[in-house]
Amino acid sequence: MALMITEECMNCALCKPECPNVAIYEPDAPWKLFGETYAALSNNVYYIVPDKCTECVGFHEEPQCAAVCPVDCCVADPNFPETEEELRSKKEALVADNS
Numbered sequence: 001m002a003l004m005i006t007e008e009c010m011n012c013a014l015c016k017p018e019c020p021n022v023a024i025y026e027p028d029a030p031w032k033l034f035g036e037t038y039a040a041l042s043n044n045v046y047y048i049v050p051d052k053c054t055e056c057v058g059f060h061e062e063p064q065c066a067a068v069c070p071v072d073c074c075v076a077d078p079n080f081p082e083t084e085e086e087l088r089s090k091k092e093a094l095v096a097d098n099s
């Protein structure tokens with residue numbers, strides 16, 4: 001299950017550098033995946049791209065964005081249920097893209 005950032009976000013930027021999948025973007029910033037560029041998913045708070053979030057599986061024991069967020073606004077996104085195996089496959093594809 002990907003994580004999502006709620007409207008409680010105060011745009012402190014602490015989470016972005018912690019994401020091993022480069023899944024977090026600042027407001028209004030376009031996001032990229034497999035060589036394509038897409039329009040920002042939020043224009044007022046930081047956001048997580050569901051297709052790029054693996055809950056940190058394969059890198060860390062817990063989601064790093066949630067661990068550092070001072071206002072606890074990085075939460076599970078119920079719209080993107082995934083198994084551990086699916087998250088690992090996703091991670092492998094993303095590592096190839098980011099390398």
Ligand code: SF4
Pocket residue numbers: 003018019020021022023024048052053054055056057063064065066
């Ligand atoms: S849970 Fe991990 S992979 Fe997902 S956005 Fe947060 S830091 Fe990135």
Ligand code: SF4
Pocket residue numbers: 005008009010011012013014015016046065068069070071072073074
């Ligand atoms: S750490 Fe939390 S408050 Fe700060 S930018 Fe990320 S989601 Fe927003």
